[in-house]
Amino acid sequence: MRKCYAICDFLSDANRQHMRSVAEECGFEMGFFESSEEAAGRIGDAEIVYCDDGELMREMPQLKWCNSVSAGVGHFLQSGVFDRGDVLLTNSSGAYGLAISEHIIMVTLLLMRRMPEYFEIVAERGWIRDLKIRSIKGSVIAIIGTGNLGQNAAKRYKALGAKKVIGFSRSGREREFFDEVFRIDEFESVVSGRSEDDQIDVLVLCVPGTADSEGLLSAERIALLPEKTFVINVGRGILIDQDALIEALNEGRIAGAALDVMYPEPLPADHPLWTAQNCIITPHISGDMGLPETVDITVDIFCDNLRRYADGRELTHLIDINAGY
Numbered sequence: 001m002r003k004c005y006a007i008c009d010f011l012s013d014a015n016r017q018h019m020r021s022v023a024e025e026c027g028f029e030m031g032f033f034e035s036s037e038e039a040a041g042r043i044g045d046a047e048i049v050y051c052d053d054g055e056l057m058r059e060m061p062q063l064k065w066c067n068s069v070s071a072g073v074g075h076f077l078q079s080g081v082f083d084r085g086d087v088l089l090t091n092s093s094g095a096y097g098l099a100i101s102e103h104i105i106m107v108t109l110l111l112m113r114r115m116p117e118y119f120e121i122v123a124e125r126g127w128i129r130d131l132k133i134r135s136i137k138g139s140v141i142a143i144i145g146t147g148n149l150g151q152n153a154a155k156r157y158k159a160l161g162a163k164k165v166i167g168f169s170r171s172g173r174e175r176e177f178f179d180e181v182f183r184i185d186e187f188e189s190v191v192s193g194r195s196e197d198d199q200i201d202v203l204v205l206c207v208p209g210t211a212d213s214e215g216l217l218s219a220e221r222i223a224l225l226p227e228k229t230f231v232i233n234v235g236r237g238i239l240i241d242q243d244a245l246i247e248a249l250n251e252g253r254i255a256g257a258a259l260d261v262m263y264p265e266p267l268p269a270d271h272p273l274w275t276a277q278n279c280i281i282t283p284h285i286s287g288d289m290g291l292p293e294t295v296d297i298t299v300d301i302f303c304d305n306l307r308r309y310a311d312g313r314e315l316t317h318l319i320d321i322n323a324g325y
Contacts, residue, residue, distance in 0.1 A: 007043070044062070051069065054076040108258075112133060141162050141165045201230065216240075
């Protein structure tokens with residue numbers, strides 16, 4: 001029987017049963033492994049795989065389709081397996097909008113309400129109560145990336161009273177929940193041309209890491225940001241000139257940052273980012289599989305595509321290998 005494998009440790013019993021049932025319906029035998037180590041050497045007959053380990057691709061000579069459980073697929077493309085053009089790659093874009101947008105709102109509020117400073121005060125058993133704080137209400141939010149993540153974040157910012165949410169994308173096409181959308185190549189003119197009462201309070205990056213997006217927030221663009229701006233990155237670490245960001249934070253040229261992604265990962269213990277002024281670091285967990293709804297959506301995406309694959313129909317969430325997304 002044709003073989004299909006799921007290699008991950010976050011599936012519930014209900015998830016497994018759903019995948020097994022759809023696989024059988026489509027003429028596949030569904031196998032499950034908790035880890036890459038457990039799967040190694042036992043998946044050579046795989047035609048389809050659902051996983052998040054790009055290195056495993058080299059162990060499956062019969063592979064025809066890989067479903068990435070994540071939205072980003074750079075770690076799969078590095079395997080070289082997809083360069084041949086005979087293996088399909090899909091992702092789970094759309095599964096992470098809720099979890100990551102709530103993370104974005106959480107760190108925005110932490111920065112605006114100066115919680116990193118209050119945490120330090122409380123850790124020393126101090127009782128300072130008069131730090132000036134800010135609010136999402138009345139703020140100008142800029143989001144680079146107007147897809148699922150960007151739209152989910154924009155929706156929540158608007159619900160909390162943001163004065164304006166502007167977006168940046170490759171096309172500059174209008175998107176729901178955004179007051180204005182510009183092309184990314186208009187960033188300099190848009191940021192530098194804003195009036196004093198319409199300057200950006202929060203800049204969020206939520207685009208994938210590709211050759212085109214590497215260094216997107218360059219030293220030159222960081223220099224254009226107002227001193228009051230908070231920078232939040234939930235895309236990929238390579239989007240930002242990290243050295244320039246650290247310098248801007250330590251010199252007080254921007255107000256703060258919250259980074260869920262950085263380079264390298266894991267971040268070495270002696271890296272200067274750890275001690276950068278007013279910088280919240282989280283270990284790439286904004287969109288992990290801790291939220292059951294995220295897992296359920298990735299499974300639904302996979303099962304829908306499995307039926308499409310079995311019927312010979314075009315798959316959804318298909319990655320353009322040359323573009324990297």
